[in-house]
Amino acid sequence: MSFTNLGIGSGLPLNTLVEGFLNAERIPTELRLDSKEESLQIELSGVGSFKSALSDFQSTVDRLAADNAFNQQTISTSNDNISVTTNGFASNGEFDVNVQQLATGTQLKSTAFASSTTTLGSGTLTFAAGSNSFNVSIDAADDLSAIRDKINAESDNFGVTANIINADAGTFLILNSTETGSANSLSVTSSDASLAGISTNNSVTRAAQDAIINIDGNTVTNGSNEFKNFIEDVTITANSVTTGDNSTITIGQDTDSGRELIDEFVSSFNSLQDQLTGLGAPRLGRLAFDPNIRQVKQQINDVLLDTVASSGIGSLQNLGIELNDDGKLEVSRFSSDTIQTGEQRLSNALANDLEEVGKLFASDDGVAKRISAIVDNYVDSDGVLTQRQTSLNEQISDVGDERIAFNERLADYEARLIAQFTALDSAVAGFNSTRDFVSNALRTTTSSDS
Numbered sequence: 001m002s003f004t005n006l007g008i009g010s011g012l013p014l015n016t017l018v019e020g021f022l023n024a025e026r027i028p029t030e031l032r033l034d035s036k037e038e039s040l041q042i043e044l045s046g047v048g049s050f051k052s053a054l055s056d057f058q059s060t061v062d063r064l065a066a067d068n069a070f071n072q073q074t075i076s077t078s079n080d081n082i083s084v085t086t087n088g089f090a091s092n093g094e095f096d097v098n099v100q101q102l103a104t105g106t107q108l109k110s111t112a113f114a115s116s117t118t119t120l121g122s123g124t125l126t127f128a129a130g131s132n133s134f135n136v137s138i139d140a141a142d143d144l145s146a147i148r149d150k151i152n153a154e155s156d157n158f159g160v161t162a163n164i165i166n167a168d169a170g171t172f173l174i175l176n177s178t179e180t181g182s183a184n185s186l187s188v189t190s191s192d193a194s195l196a197g198i199s200t201n202n203s204v205t206r207a208a209q210d211a212i213i214n215i216d217g218n219t220v221t222n223g224s225n226e227f228k229n230f231i232e233d234v235t236i237t238a239n240s241v242t243t244g245d246n247s248t249i250t251i252g253q254d255t256d257s258g259r260e261l262i263d264e265f266v267s268s269f270n271s272l273q274d275q276l277t278g279l280g281a282p283r284l285g286r287l288a289f290d291p292n293i294r295q296v297k298q299q300i301n302d303v304l305l306d307t308v309a310s311s312g313i314g315s316l317q318n319l320g321i322e323l324n325d326d327g328k329l330e331v332s333r334f335s336s337d338t339i340q341t342g343e344q345r346l347s348n349a350l351a352n353d354l355e356e357v358g359k360l361f362a363s364d365d366g367v368a369k370r371i372s373a374i375v376d377n378y379v380d381s382d383g384v385l386t387q388r389q390t391s392l393n394e395q396i397s398d399v400g401d402e403r404i405a406f407n408e409r410l411a412d413y414e415a416r417l418i419a420q421f422t423a424l425d426s427a428v429a430g431f432n433s434t435r436d437f438v439s440n441a442l443r444t445t446t447s448s449d450s
Helices: 014-065 144-153 193-198 255-279 291-305 342-352 354-362 367-379 384-449
Strands: 073-077 082-086 093-101 105-109 123-129 132-138 160-167 170-180 186-190 203-206 211-215 218-222 226-231 234-238 247-253 321-323 329-331
Touching: 014 255, 014 291, 014 354, 014 367, 014 384, 073 082, 082 247, 105 186, 123 144, 123 170, 123 193, 132 144, 144 160, 144 170, 170 186, 186 193, 211 226, 211 234, 218 226, 234 247, 255 291, 255 329, 255 342, 255 354, 291 321, 291 367, 291 384, 321 342, 329 342, 342 354, 354 367, 367 384
Parallel strands: none
Antiparallel strands: 073 247, 082 234, 093 211, 093 247, 105 170, 105 203, 123 132, 123 186, 160 170, 211 218, 226 234, 321 329
């Protein structure tokens, strides 16, 4: 404080008086601002938790909203001669596959040269395989190594790799093409005869050929080792020629992953309910009686109870999943002579109507798609909760500005008090000096009369 010397002249407790006036002005305002900021911070924290809980739930919901969420299949092969994938819609079954031939690209070998520093001439090399082609310009100063580097660096190169091999018979430029299949044989021509040794005079050390496999006794030929949709909705990649037993492909529907998704959905929804109930608790909730909590609960529950017209299953209840008395999802335990338990309904649907289960969640009017859209309205960049966060942060900032303004006013008030009480101190000190003078004078007069 800047008024510690007040009252020295007068002997009055002016420091205490000024401090009392300042506290009377400061304390109520600070308590009000502290209370307001604390309330805003609690609400902001609650809104952040609210938004985070919805986003976590949406992450689970979005996995069920994916078009292929329930189109997962189990695929196995009896050996490594082939690899297999499906798009999720392949028919279940077993297939016998024999790999008779792998697809290969062309390998060409140049004539022999003295060394990799040999120069040949100048001109243009043209490389072609099927519908692909590219050109490389060769200068007279380019040796075999430089020619190799130019081929490999050419931006239009469709997959030709040049290498140099130094063998007993001489140095050779080796060209390998990644373009497989008999229709993609690699050829090299040149615009100048000086380049014939690495173009038209090349020898074929490996010819381009098709891949050939046999599927359940049916021969299939393809320009690459990837056989797509020769079994409908299945892609087979030939890895090696069959030398022993044929490869057996086994395809089945993956009901386990579907059940895991649904169990995760139920668990995630129930976790959201617990979090929202805690946030909105009347006494201890950071968002007690919050209308947004009541609103989002009602909106999501409406979707859970609604009918999905695009799915043959129709509703979560028909799938065996219901809201219990506590507002939580569970696999129904109720059954009767005509109604199966929820567990039976769910298991049957996953085993026999997996596509309809997918539609129940992932179609445009499906449970997951609609819930995700509801959550977006709250958590998106322009969502209700995002806007609340922005507003609360602005209000907290306003409280800070109000504190600064108040401290400035308090400093002015303090300066006025100090000036006033300094004047009082000086005046009282003057009165005290006059009093002391008069008293001394009277004492002196009395002593003289005696």
